[in-house]
Amino acid sequence: MRTCVGCRQRALIGELLRVVVVDGRLVVDERRRLPGRGAWLHPAPGCLAKAERKRAFPRALRAQGALDAAGLREHPAFATEIGSGNHPEPQ
């Protein structure tokens, strides 16, 4: 189980996306294999919005200063209806 950095609810790893930092930019670790720290997030625009609002990524990833989330917003999982707050319920 991992905690979503957006809504702070616990979920199975298979239900969450792993987000890592590459050169100061946030990217989705599609295969969940990149080295270093990862932040876990529901594939939901609402959870991304909450995580950004709370500055959860720098905290979860132990990063100094701001991180560029533009790459995440372009990801298909986050590309729709920003701010809906919805995410899939655990089965």
Ligand SMILES: [Zn+2]
């Ligand atoms: Zn979430």
